[in-house]
Amino acid sequence: MANREDKLHIAMFPWLAFGHMIPYLELAKLIAQKGHCISFISTPRNIDRLPRLPPNLSPFINFIKLPLPHQKNLPPNAEATTDLPLDKVPFLKKAYDSLLESITHFLQSSNPDWLLYDFAAYWLPDIARNLGIPNANFSIFIAAALSFVGPTSVPDYRKEPEEFAVPPKWVPFPTTVAFRLFEVLKLAGELNGEDDDNDNVSAVERIKETLGGCDVIAVRGCMEFEPEWIHLLEDINRKPVLQVGMLPTRPTINDDDIDNDDYHKWKPMKEWLDLQKAGSVVYVAFGSEAEHSQAELNEIALGLELSELPFFWVLRSTRTYGSTRLPDGFEERTRGHGFVCKSWAPQVNILGHDSVGGFLTHAGWSSVVESLQFGRPLVLLTYSNDQGINAKVLEEKMIGHIIERDERDGSFTREAVAESLKLVVVKEEGKIYRDKAKEMKPLFSDMDLQEKYVDNFLDYLITHRQRPKVEDEKVI
CATH class of the missing domain: 3.40.50.2000 (Glycogen Phosphorylase B;)
Known part of the structure; x- marks a missing residue:
């Protein structure tokens, strides 16, 4: 358990997909076990569908339900990607972006020590900076995938599909890691920054904005698995890359749990x-x-x-x-x-x-x-x-x-x-x-290794819980 003076209040805001919300919740539970408080932010129906918390963690994790603003092309009760065909997901992104005002009000009133947000919330780093809240882009993508996006400070040289089907120029070590051509063609505008819907922001542009605007990058991973990619991600973004471990999940049913x-x-x-x-x-x-x-x-x-x-x-x-x-x-x-x-x-x-x-x-x-x-x-x-x-x-x-x-x-x-x-x-x-x-x-x-990564992550957050106010920051 953390000392009283070292306890943190951390706000978390994942993308509206259960493949994102569940890892965020797993990290929230590991942090809560250390005595820190979590505000887990999502929409009402998504929160109601999340796994139940263990009773000992309930006092430390507060679910914040922000109603999803209406989008005319979004079916009723659709609050996660699993509720929609693929061609409707852009409308979910628009609804997600419309949460800007309500999450700003929450952050103003709750003043968390740290904010962790997902790739889709490309508008959130500026809000956190204006409110003086230290923030991290917590990515459920591995470091190799984020490195493939490239440096956020320069335009991407890749324009043709074939250019995404080979390792990018900024990778300094031998590797075969790249998309296959059919994967590139399927992702289409999401990779080259041009969404089919001109009124939407592509996935890659969202990733670049959140990586470029955050104070630190947190990844689901560890140095023992992909050290070369973690170092590369740090080098091309020129900011710390913190690992939170693999976040393994435990079996949900025990053989003696006959009442379940x-x-x-x-x-x-x-x-x-x-x-x-x-x-x-x-x-x-x-x-x-x-x-x-x-x-x-x-x-x-x-x-x-x-x-x-x-x-x-x-x-x-x-x-x-x-x-x-x-x-x-x-x-x-x-x-x-x-x-x-x-x-x-x-x-x-x-x-x-x-x-x-x-x-x-x-x-x-x-x-x-x-x-x-x-x-x-x-x-x-x-x-x-x-x-x-x-x-x-x-x-x-x-x-x-x-x-x-x-x-x-x-x-x-x-x-x-x-x-x-x-x-x-x-x-x-x-x-x-x-x-x-x-x-x-x-x-x-190895849960001991997982604990070590969470402890190191929290040590960083505790040490860097204060950031200068916007008016005190120097223009670089």
């Missing part, structure tokens, strides 16, 4: 997993926001079948394509060695089960962390955002294998899926992926 409703949903899943051989099962899940078409789903399904490996597949409807249909006869043919779950499933519990030998994933970083804390190797099938960079980092470290795809349209075959799964889970030549993933387990699951 989720336990009864988990029980048949666990019973099926218990029947499988250790290290034999492919766990398949693409997060809550990955968008695969019917054709892509068919190739995934038939690739699983062709691999002849037992699999546990969490299959969700997509926001854009809606319900997708499994190939005719697939469930009948795979019954016994395949488990298809079309509702909620406890991902951390599944990945922690001894029968799981590999994870077919979209390379979202939360899923990567959850997998590697149990030493599970990865088969990577990316869809959007930072996933392409994550996948190349994992491939370069031989922790994950990227499924072969057409470089221009991103299409892939069932044969490529099957071969990748067999390589990573069972083949002798894929043993390096299994071994490297096991090597990562201590790094991603």
Whole structure:
């Protein structure tokens, strides 16, 4: 616990996506355990959908509900990206930007010691500076992804899609980390700073503004995993880069938690997993926001079948394509060695089960962390955002294998899926992926190391809790 005089009040403002809100909440809980107070700011419906806090932390985390301003093109009750098809997300960004006035009033009245904000709030650094509040851009993206954006002080030389498909010029060390061409084409204006909607601000421009305007950069990561990228991020932005650790999540259900409703949903899943051989099962899940078409789903399904490996597949409807249909006869043919779950499933519990030998994933970083804390190797099938960079980092470290795809349209075959799964889970030549993933387990699951990173982060915040008033600052 912190000394009374060293206790902080930290405000947090994540982007309206659960892949962002959950890591923010995990960090909030770790900070609250040290006796500091958190104001966690989001919209009412999002806060109501967050996991419940442990009773001992409730006094330290205060949820601040700011109603989302109305946008005419935003469906009712849509407050997070998971509530929307992809083409509606720009309207959510506009609504998020409209929170400027209400969050300014909150910061004025509460006067926190520090403000942590996400990439999307590009307008918030100036507000914090005017209010004299020290602030950090806390990114759920890894340092490699932020470094790929480039220096914020100079215009980006990259204009053509092909220029984003190679390592940028400011990377001084050998690397293969870059987007693949189909990923660049899919991201389109978000990378070159020109949003299709001229009234909106692209993701890259938001990232550049928040990186350029913050006092310090905080990243979900640690020096032991990507030291070269952390040093590069510090060099190109000319400001401190603080690591908060990997923020691993713990299993949500205990075997003796029989009064928990989720336990009864988990029980048949666990019973099926218990029947499988250790290290034999492919766990398949693409997060809550990955968008695969019917054709892509068919190739995934038939690739699983062709691999002849037992699999546990969490299959969700997509926001854009809606319900997708499994190939005719697939469930009948795979019954016994395949488990298809079309509702909620406890991902951390599944990945922690001894029968799981590999994870077919979209390379979202939360899923990567959850997998590697149990030493599970990865088969990577990316869809959007930072996933392409994550996948190349994992491939370069031989922790994950990227499924072969057409470089221009991103299409892939069932044969490529099957071969990748067999390589990573069972083949002798894929043993390096299994071994490297096991090597990562201590790094991603060590709670003592996680505590050290949070302690170091808080020491910095305590030491730098005061900043000069705007009128006292020198113009550089």
